[in-house]
Amino acid sequence: MRIGITYLYTIFKYGYPHTVDDAIRSLHEIQELGFHYVELEGLGRENLIAVHARRKELRSVLDDCGLHVHNFCVVDPDMVHVDTAVRQPALDRFRLGAEIAEVLDAETLHLASYAPPVEYLQAVPYQLSEGGSYQFEDVTRLRLPHGFCWDAVWSALVESAGFCADVAAEYGRTVLMEPRVGEVICSVDSLRRLIEHAGRPNLKANFDTGHFSAQRENVVLALAKLEGLFANVHVADNNPANAEHIPIGDGSIDWREFLATLKRAGYDGYLGLDLGLSDQLLDGYRRSVEHLLSIAAELNIGIEV
Numbered sequence: 001m002r003i004g005i006t007y008l009y010t011i012f013k014y015g016y017p018h019t020v021d022d023a024i025r026s027l028h029e030i031q032e033l034g035f036h037y038v039e040l041e042g043l044g045r046e047n048l049i050a051v052h053a054r055r056k057e058l059r060s061v062l063d064d065c066g067l068h069v070h071n072f073c074v075v076d077p078d079m080v081h082v083d084t085a086v087r088q089p090a091l092d093r094f095r096l097g098a099e100i101a102e103v104l105d106a107e108t109l110h111l112a113s114y115a116p117p118v119e120y121l122q123a124v125p126y127q128l129s130e131g132g133s134y135q136f137e138d139v140t141r142l143r144l145p146h147g148f149c150w151d152a153v154w155s156a157l158v159e160s161a162g163f164c165a166d167v168a169a170e171y172g173r174t175v176l177m178e179p180r181v182g183e184v185i186c187s188v189d190s191l192r193r194l195i196e197h198a199g200r201p202n203l204k205a206n207f208d209t210g211h212f213s214a215q216r217e218n219v220v221l222a223l224a225k226l227e228g229l230f231a232n233v234h235v236a237d238n239n240p241a242n243a244e245h246i247p248i249g250d251g252s253i254d255w256r257e258f259l260a261t262l263k264r265a266g267y268d269g270y271l272g273l274d275l276g277l278s279d280q281l282l283d284g285y286r287r288s289v290e291h292l293l294s295i296a297a298e299l300n301i302g303i304e305v
Contacts, residue, residue, distance in 0.1 A: 006273065181211050
Protein backbone atom coordinates (compact mmCIF):
# COMPACT_ATOMS: atom_id res chain seq x y z
CA MET A 1 0.00 0.00 0.00
CA ARG A 2 1.01 3.62 -0.48
CA ILE A 3 0.15 6.56 1.77
CA GLY A 4 -0.59 9.74 -0.15
CA ILE A 5 -2.31 13.06 0.35
CA THR A 6 -5.60 14.27 -1.08
CA TYR A 7 -6.33 17.65 -2.62
CA LEU A 8 -7.67 19.05 0.65
CA TYR A 9 -4.19 20.31 1.48
CA THR A 10 -4.16 22.58 -1.58
CA ILE A 11 -7.73 23.76 -1.02
CA PHE A 12 -7.07 24.63 2.63
CA LYS A 13 -3.81 26.40 1.80
CA TYR A 14 -4.94 28.39 -1.23
CA GLY A 15 -8.71 28.64 -0.92
CA TYR A 16 -11.56 27.66 -3.19
CA PRO A 17 -11.41 28.24 -6.04
CA HIS A 18 -7.71 28.84 -6.65
CA THR A 19 -5.42 29.11 -9.66
CA VAL A 20 -3.27 26.54 -11.43
CA ASP A 21 -0.25 28.49 -10.18
CA ASP A 22 -1.49 27.90 -6.62
CA ALA A 23 -1.80 24.19 -7.36
CA ILE A 24 1.78 24.12 -8.66
CA ARG A 25 3.02 25.88 -5.52
CA SER A 26 1.25 23.29 -3.41
CA LEU A 27 3.04 20.45 -5.22
CA HIS A 28 6.41 21.79 -4.10
CA GLU A 29 5.08 22.05 -0.54
CA ILE A 30 3.74 18.49 -0.64
CA GLN A 31 7.17 17.32 -1.75
CA GLU A 32 8.70 19.10 1.25
CA LEU A 33 6.21 17.31 3.53
CA GLY A 34 7.69 14.01 2.38
CA PHE A 35 4.81 12.66 0.29
CA HIS A 36 5.18 11.07 -3.14
CA TYR A 37 1.55 10.26 -4.03
CA VAL A 38 -1.05 12.98 -4.55
CA GLU A 39 -4.48 13.72 -5.98
CA LEU A 40 -5.35 16.69 -8.19
CA GLU A 41 -8.70 18.28 -9.05
CA GLY A 42 -10.41 20.35 -11.69
CA LEU A 43 -12.69 22.59 -9.64
CA GLY A 44 -15.54 23.61 -11.91
CA ARG A 45 -15.62 24.58 -15.57
CA GLU A 46 -13.05 27.37 -15.63
CA ASN A 47 -10.48 25.65 -13.43
CA LEU A 48 -10.84 22.34 -15.29
CA ILE A 49 -10.19 24.09 -18.61
CA ALA A 50 -7.17 25.90 -17.11
CA VAL A 51 -5.72 22.67 -15.70
CA HIS A 52 -6.25 20.96 -19.06
CA ALA A 53 -4.43 23.77 -20.88
CA ARG A 54 -1.42 23.37 -18.58
CA ARG A 55 -1.50 19.60 -18.11
CA LYS A 56 1.93 19.03 -19.70
CA GLU A 57 3.45 21.74 -17.52
CA LEU A 58 1.88 20.09 -14.48
CA ARG A 59 3.38 16.75 -15.49
CA SER A 60 6.81 18.36 -15.74
CA VAL A 61 6.47 19.88 -12.26
CA LEU A 62 5.32 16.55 -10.84
CA ASP A 63 8.31 14.76 -12.35
CA ASP A 64 10.70 17.39 -10.99
CA CYS A 65 9.16 16.98 -7.53
CA GLY A 66 9.16 13.19 -7.64
CA LEU A 67 5.37 13.12 -7.25
CA HIS A 68 2.81 10.81 -8.83
CA VAL A 69 -0.83 11.80 -9.31
CA HIS A 70 -2.84 8.61 -8.93
CA ASN A 71 -6.34 10.13 -8.92
CA PHE A 72 -7.77 13.13 -10.80
CA CYS A 73 -11.07 14.55 -9.56
CA VAL A 74 -13.50 16.34 -11.87
CA VAL A 75 -15.65 18.58 -9.66
CA ASP A 76 -18.82 19.95 -11.25
CA PRO A 77 -22.32 19.59 -9.71
CA ASP A 78 -23.87 20.21 -13.15
CA MET A 79 -22.73 16.70 -14.12
CA VAL A 80 -25.67 15.29 -12.12
CA HIS A 81 -28.24 18.02 -12.87
CA VAL A 82 -31.71 16.66 -13.56
CA ASP A 83 -32.02 18.89 -16.64
CA THR A 84 -30.27 17.19 -19.56
CA ALA A 85 -29.58 20.56 -21.19
CA VAL A 86 -27.49 21.51 -18.15
CA ARG A 87 -26.04 18.07 -17.48
CA GLN A 88 -24.74 17.11 -20.92
CA PRO A 89 -22.32 20.03 -21.47
CA ALA A 90 -20.79 19.31 -18.06
CA LEU A 91 -20.49 15.62 -18.92
CA ASP A 92 -18.85 16.48 -22.22
CA ARG A 93 -16.21 18.42 -20.28
CA PHE A 94 -15.40 15.27 -18.32
CA ARG A 95 -13.34 14.21 -21.32
CA LEU A 96 -10.93 17.03 -20.44
CA GLY A 97 -10.41 15.28 -17.12
CA ALA A 98 -9.69 12.00 -18.88
CA GLU A 99 -7.14 13.73 -21.10
CA ILE A 100 -5.50 15.25 -18.02
CA ALA A 101 -5.39 11.84 -16.33
CA GLU A 102 -3.75 10.36 -19.42
CA VAL A 103 -0.94 12.94 -19.42
CA LEU A 104 -0.42 12.63 -15.66
CA ASP A 105 -0.58 8.81 -15.72
CA ALA A 106 -3.32 8.89 -13.08
CA GLU A 107 -4.87 5.47 -12.65
CA THR A 108 -8.31 6.75 -11.67
CA LEU A 109 -10.79 9.56 -12.25
CA HIS A 110 -12.98 10.71 -9.40
CA LEU A 111 -16.65 11.73 -9.16
CA ALA A 112 -19.06 12.96 -6.50
CA SER A 113 -22.86 12.81 -6.35
CA TYR A 114 -23.49 16.20 -4.66
CA ALA A 115 -26.46 17.24 -2.56
CA PRO A 116 -29.95 16.57 -3.93
CA PRO A 117 -31.77 19.56 -5.50
CA VAL A 118 -33.86 20.55 -2.50
CA GLU A 119 -34.23 23.80 -0.56
CA TYR A 120 -31.99 23.77 2.52
CA LEU A 121 -33.11 26.08 5.30
CA GLN A 122 -29.53 26.23 6.58
CA ALA A 123 -26.49 25.37 4.50
CA VAL A 124 -26.24 22.13 2.57
CA PRO A 125 -24.94 19.26 4.74
CA TYR A 126 -21.43 19.31 3.27
CA GLN A 127 -19.81 22.05 1.23
CA LEU A 128 -16.71 24.08 0.57
CA SER A 129 -16.76 27.70 1.60
CA GLU A 130 -15.11 30.48 -0.38
CA GLY A 131 -12.51 30.73 2.35
CA GLY A 132 -11.31 27.25 1.54
CA SER A 133 -12.68 25.35 4.53
CA TYR A 134 -15.25 22.59 4.61
CA GLN A 135 -18.52 23.28 6.35
CA PHE A 136 -20.60 20.51 7.89
CA GLU A 137 -24.18 21.02 9.03
CA ASP A 138 -25.00 18.74 11.96
CA VAL A 139 -28.69 19.69 11.78
CA THR A 140 -30.30 19.83 8.35
CA ARG A 141 -33.80 21.09 7.65
CA LEU A 142 -35.09 21.25 4.11
CA ARG A 143 -38.14 21.75 1.95
CA LEU A 144 -38.96 19.69 -1.10
CA PRO A 145 -39.52 21.95 -4.12
CA HIS A 146 -42.67 21.58 -6.16
CA GLY A 147 -42.33 18.66 -8.55
CA PHE A 148 -39.36 17.10 -6.75
CA CYS A 149 -38.85 13.51 -7.90
CA TRP A 150 -36.21 11.30 -6.33
CA ASP A 151 -36.33 8.86 -9.24
CA ALA A 152 -35.33 11.68 -11.59
CA VAL A 153 -32.40 12.61 -9.33
CA TRP A 154 -31.28 8.99 -9.20
CA SER A 155 -31.66 8.45 -12.95
CA ALA A 156 -29.54 11.53 -13.68
CA LEU A 157 -26.80 10.23 -11.38
CA VAL A 158 -26.85 6.74 -12.90
CA GLU A 159 -26.68 8.18 -16.42
CA SER A 160 -23.84 10.51 -15.41
CA ALA A 161 -21.79 7.76 -13.77
CA GLY A 162 -22.27 5.47 -16.75
CA PHE A 163 -21.30 8.19 -19.22
CA CYS A 164 -18.13 9.04 -17.28
CA ALA A 165 -17.20 5.38 -16.95
CA ASP A 166 -17.55 4.94 -20.70
CA VAL A 167 -15.31 7.94 -21.40
CA ALA A 168 -12.77 6.73 -18.85
CA ALA A 169 -12.76 3.28 -20.45
CA GLU A 170 -11.63 4.85 -23.73
CA TYR A 171 -8.50 5.95 -21.86
CA GLY A 172 -8.07 2.71 -19.91
CA ARG A 173 -9.07 4.35 -16.62
CA THR A 174 -11.26 3.44 -13.67
CA VAL A 175 -13.86 5.90 -12.38
CA LEU A 176 -14.47 6.31 -8.65
CA MET A 177 -17.59 7.55 -6.88
CA GLU A 178 -17.02 9.09 -3.47
CA PRO A 179 -19.63 8.89 -0.68
CA ARG A 180 -20.09 12.15 1.21
CA VAL A 181 -22.26 13.14 4.13
CA GLY A 182 -25.73 14.32 3.10
CA GLU A 183 -25.23 13.75 -0.62
CA VAL A 184 -27.10 11.42 -2.97
CA ILE A 185 -24.36 8.82 -2.44
CA CYS A 186 -23.65 8.86 1.28
CA SER A 187 -23.71 5.22 2.38
CA VAL A 188 -22.34 1.79 1.52
CA ASP A 189 -25.69 0.59 0.25
CA SER A 190 -26.25 3.61 -2.00
CA LEU A 191 -22.79 3.03 -3.49
CA ARG A 192 -23.53 -0.63 -4.13
CA ARG A 193 -26.83 0.30 -5.75
CA LEU A 194 -25.22 2.89 -8.04
CA ILE A 195 -22.52 0.48 -9.19
CA GLU A 196 -25.17 -2.15 -9.89
CA HIS A 197 -27.51 0.22 -11.74
CA ALA A 198 -24.78 1.84 -13.83
CA GLY A 199 -23.51 -1.58 -14.86
CA ARG A 200 -19.97 -0.52 -15.81
CA PRO A 201 -17.06 -2.76 -14.76
CA ASN A 202 -14.71 0.22 -14.44
CA LEU A 203 -17.02 2.11 -12.05
CA LYS A 204 -15.76 1.54 -8.51
CA ALA A 205 -16.13 3.08 -5.06
CA ASN A 206 -13.76 5.52 -3.45
CA PHE A 207 -13.79 4.16 0.11
CA ASP A 208 -13.87 7.12 2.53
CA THR A 209 -13.43 6.32 6.21
CA GLY A 210 -14.29 9.81 7.46
CA HIS A 211 -17.56 10.11 5.59
CA PHE A 212 -18.64 6.53 6.27
CA SER A 213 -17.98 6.94 9.99
CA ALA A 214 -19.89 10.24 10.04
CA GLN A 215 -22.83 8.38 8.46
CA ARG A 216 -22.64 5.89 11.36
CA GLU A 217 -21.29 3.13 9.14
CA ASN A 218 -18.85 0.73 10.79
CA VAL A 219 -15.89 1.13 8.46
CA VAL A 220 -14.63 -2.44 8.90
CA LEU A 221 -18.03 -3.87 8.02
CA ALA A 222 -18.24 -1.36 5.16
CA LEU A 223 -15.02 -2.80 3.74
CA ALA A 224 -16.54 -6.26 3.74
CA LYS A 225 -19.71 -5.00 2.05
CA LEU A 226 -17.69 -3.25 -0.67
CA GLU A 227 -15.04 -5.94 -1.15
CA GLY A 228 -14.09 -6.07 -4.81
CA LEU A 229 -15.99 -2.84 -5.49
CA PHE A 230 -13.53 -0.15 -4.32
CA ALA A 231 -10.34 1.00 -6.04
CA ASN A 232 -9.08 3.83 -3.81
CA VAL A 233 -9.22 4.71 -0.12
CA HIS A 234 -9.40 8.07 1.64
CA VAL A 235 -8.37 7.87 5.29
CA ALA A 236 -9.24 10.20 8.14
CA ASP A 237 -10.43 9.45 11.64
CA ASN A 238 -13.80 10.58 12.92
CA ASN A 239 -16.06 10.69 15.95
CA PRO A 240 -19.60 10.06 14.64
CA ALA A 241 -21.06 12.89 16.72
CA ASN A 242 -19.98 15.13 13.82
CA ALA A 243 -18.49 14.89 10.32
CA GLU A 244 -15.02 16.25 11.07
CA HIS A 245 -12.05 14.52 9.43
CA ILE A 246 -9.41 14.28 12.17
CA PRO A 247 -5.91 12.72 12.39
CA ILE A 248 -5.56 8.94 12.40
CA GLY A 249 -5.77 7.66 15.98
CA ASP A 250 -7.69 10.66 17.35
CA GLY A 251 -11.17 9.24 16.70
CA SER A 252 -13.22 6.08 17.08
CA ILE A 253 -12.17 4.04 14.02
CA ASP A 254 -10.49 0.68 14.68
CA TRP A 255 -7.45 1.20 12.45
CA ARG A 256 -5.76 -2.09 13.28
CA GLU A 257 -8.76 -4.10 12.15
CA PHE A 258 -9.28 -1.77 9.19
CA LEU A 259 -5.77 -2.39 7.86
CA ALA A 260 -6.01 -6.10 8.64
CA THR A 261 -9.23 -6.27 6.61
CA LEU A 262 -7.60 -4.42 3.72
CA LYS A 263 -4.74 -6.92 3.84
CA ARG A 264 -7.11 -9.91 3.78
CA ALA A 265 -8.91 -8.35 0.81
CA GLY A 266 -5.61 -8.13 -1.08
CA TYR A 267 -5.76 -4.34 -1.39
CA ASP A 268 -2.40 -2.86 -2.38
CA GLY A 269 -3.49 0.59 -3.57
CA TYR A 270 -3.45 4.09 -2.13
CA LEU A 271 -4.43 5.46 1.27
CA GLY A 272 -5.02 9.18 0.75
CA LEU A 273 -4.82 11.25 3.94
CA ASP A 274 -7.94 13.41 3.90
CA LEU A 275 -7.63 15.54 7.02
CA GLY A 276 -9.83 18.51 7.82
CA LEU A 277 -8.52 22.01 8.42
CA SER A 278 -6.97 22.71 11.83
CA ASP A 279 -4.28 24.90 13.37
CA GLN A 280 -2.09 21.79 13.61
CA LEU A 281 -2.71 20.29 10.18
CA LEU A 282 0.94 19.50 9.43
CA ASP A 283 1.34 17.78 12.78
CA GLY A 284 -1.85 15.86 12.01
CA TYR A 285 -0.33 14.58 8.78
CA ARG A 286 2.85 13.53 10.59
CA ARG A 287 1.04 11.73 13.39
CA SER A 288 -1.34 10.03 10.95
CA VAL A 289 1.52 8.65 8.87
CA GLU A 290 3.34 7.43 11.97
CA HIS A 291 0.19 5.72 13.28
CA LEU A 292 -0.51 3.93 10.01
CA LEU A 293 3.12 2.85 9.57
CA SER A 294 3.25 1.51 13.13
CA ILE A 295 0.14 -0.63 12.70
CA ALA A 296 1.26 -1.78 9.26
CA ALA A 297 4.58 -2.96 10.72
CA GLU A 298 2.76 -4.96 13.41
CA LEU A 299 0.58 -6.61 10.75
CA ASN A 300 3.48 -7.19 8.36
CA ILE A 301 1.87 -5.00 5.71
CA GLY A 302 4.17 -3.45 3.15
CA ILE A 303 3.44 0.26 3.06
CA GLU A 304 5.29 3.29 1.72
CA VAL A 305 4.85 7.05 1.77
